[in-house]
Amino acid sequence: MTLQDHESWGRIDNRVRPGISPDDYEDRLGSLEAEGYLPFGNGRSYGDSCHNDRGTLIESNLHGRILAFDPGTGMMTCEAGVTLRQVLERAIEHRFFLPVTPGTAFVTVGGAVANDVHGKNHHARGTFGNHVTRFTLLRSTGERLTCSPVENPELYAATIGGMGLTGLILTVDIRLMKVPSPHVQQHAIRFENLDQYFALVDGVDAEHEYSVAWIDQLAKGSRMGRGVLLAGDHADGSCELPDIPKGLKLSVPFSPPFNLLNQATLKGFNEYYFRKVKPGETVTTVPWTSYFYPLDAIGAWNRLYGPRGLYQHQSVYPAENAPEITAKLMETARQAGHASFLTILKRFGDIGSRGILSFPRPGFTLTLDFANQGERTVKLLDALDRIVVEAGGAINPYKDARMSPQVFEKSFPFWRKIETLRDPALVSNFWKRTALALPE
Ligand SMILES: Cc1cc2nc3c(=O)[nH]c(=O)nc-3n(C[C@H](O)[C@H](O)[C@H](O)COP(=O)(O)OP(=O)(O)OC[C@H]3O[C@@H](n4cnc5c(N)ncnc54)[C@H](O)[C@@H]3O)c2cc1C
Structure with missing residues (x-):
């Protein structure tokens, strides 16, 4: 186990939090404590949605390899811990760009999927998830599920924007956007x-x-x-x-x-x-x-x-x-x-x-x-x-x-659907403070 601070960007509560690598998490499958974990990307979320103070964070950013990139079509497959900056450094020389990007490139691809981030072109391209064709999700049962609009579509829809609660995203397939210049x-x-x-x-x-x-x-x-x-x-x-x-x-x-x-x-x-x-x-x-x-x-x-x-x-x-x-x-x-x-x-x-x-x-x-x-x-x-x-x-x-x-319930009236699909090993401070504090 490593001890790092795992701050979130707002630094409101910046206590030190324990973390483990995705490999160590996999080794523990079968004996995981309920609500004992939460995936963590790069801590660019501002508050407590990327923290689980009664548990251990899974340091997704330790898995940061680009596994495949087709400079003809712009399709990229990468591990969830790859940062948007890494994606761009690989894609730009072939005149591809992220179809959607938030205001920092120090975000992991897993974090971008889990929060379904938006950028300055939402009016033209929607959110990050609109360009994610597929991902693999590790559930605490040990299942590795391929999720796409046609394979496990419920988990696909629950994981995009699902704030890390449905499982650990391992790899992501994303379609990049052809551009004449990155500038x-x-x-x-x-x-x-x-x-x-x-x-x-x-x-x-x-x-x-x-x-x-x-x-x-x-x-x-x-x-x-x-x-x-x-x-x-x-x-x-x-x-x-x-x-x-x-x-x-x-x-x-x-x-x-x-x-x-x-x-x-x-x-x-x-x-x-x-x-x-x-x-x-x-x-x-x-x-x-x-x-x-x-x-x-x-x-x-x-x-x-x-x-x-x-x-x-x-x-x-x-x-x-x-x-x-x-x-x-x-x-x-x-x-x-x-x-x-x-x-x-x-x-x-x-x-x-x-x-x-x-x-x-x-x-x-x-x-x-x-x-x-x-x-x-x-x-x-x-x-x-x-x-x-x-x-x-x-x-x-x-x-x-x-x-x-x-306020959370008024903002997200469909949250109970996520609760039914939540991985029992995972929870966040945010989820406990809002969704789980509501009457059944
Ligand atoms: C300067 C700045 C500008 C920003 N601009 C924008 C913007 O324009 N638009 C916007 O939408 N957001 C914006 N953000 C917010 C940021 O893009 C999101 O919070 C992003 O999701 C953070 O990603 P992260 O990799 O740091 O993940 P974290 O913040 O560490 O985690 C985010 C969520 O992803 C989950 N997660 C991480 N990895 C995995 C995984 N492998 N599997 C499953 N779940 C996982 C975590 O559990 C958590 O719920 C900005 C943030 C900053 C600091």
Whole structure:
């Protein structure tokens, strides 16, 4: 057994947690303790969905080999612990790219399947699971099941977005996307307030593969919701940037004793970021690393929040009342004296997810990052939850560390289906805190 910290990204509860390799887990099959385990990828989930504090984590990232790649079709088979960065490093020279990618490449393929992650092109390609043709799943009975839309389809649908509860994913087959260049022709469109954003977004999404907006959550009055829409498409083949750009990788070496990302530093940063972009639309070609993964350039940036960590609140709500709900969420945070360091707004399209418990659904998704200030912050997050569920929306479970069982049930009314298919050897802190705390 190894002892590592196995932190999740929010670092709210960063106690040391025990882990074992997938091989050691397999050796124990037949004598596994009920609810004694949970697969763990790279800990890029923000809260407690990747932890099982009464048990042992299975370190899926120790199995990180690409097993096959066909540069003709873009089909890749890999072990679940391969990171998205490794996938890209292999595929890019053949002009293939991930069809869906979250905002960090330090995520494992197993973690991306288990959370059915989404990216800046949800409106065009759906979620990660939409591109997973097959995977093998190890159940604690010792069975190794091939799961696809036609083989074990129930477990396929329960495992995509199933947060690691249905078994240990061993290998994944994924269809990559052919692109003329990995780099991106970026359209940076500045908007002066939320109304302008909502007037722009449908047209921009219809024209571009990628689209996501950064918002200045602290701006008030007529500037409320000002920001920058970053739309993009893969650049054409004549783009001359190097395939794997070499950049200085900075890293935060230790956690400072207090939160460096406070209201004062953020105000200055927001003003600078907004003014950096010229009014109107600016078109440039940017390296894939900076378009998709700007935060990966600073290792362990989550430590800047200090020892108490951060909460991320990601919600989705229907498009009909999205302008009012978005304004209400940001205003509620501002009035509670909380500044969100990174505020991201995006439209989810209507391509259905394959997973029973997948988070994305048609509507708008707002992501807010808050330094943990204890009870004050939890109170604010509860207030944000109420606004979202009253609007018929949902809260993202793999960004969460505190939502109530009732909010979870309203967000995921079909959760009981996962419970019937859950592997009895596996459970997470999140599942115990929400689903299993609900009356039978
Ligand atoms: C900077 C940053 C940006 C992000 N941007 C986005 C974004 O744009 N969109 C988005 O959707 N998410 C985003 N995320 C969240 C992140 O993509 C997901 O939480 C992702 O699933 C984490 O994967 P991981 O490999 O780190 O797995 P972990 O966080 O360690 O685990 C995630 C889940 O996968 C399960 N799991 C892991 N491996 C296996 C396996 N082999 N078999 C079965 N289950 C397994 C775990 O039990 C757990 O439930 C972001 C996170 C960060 C830190």
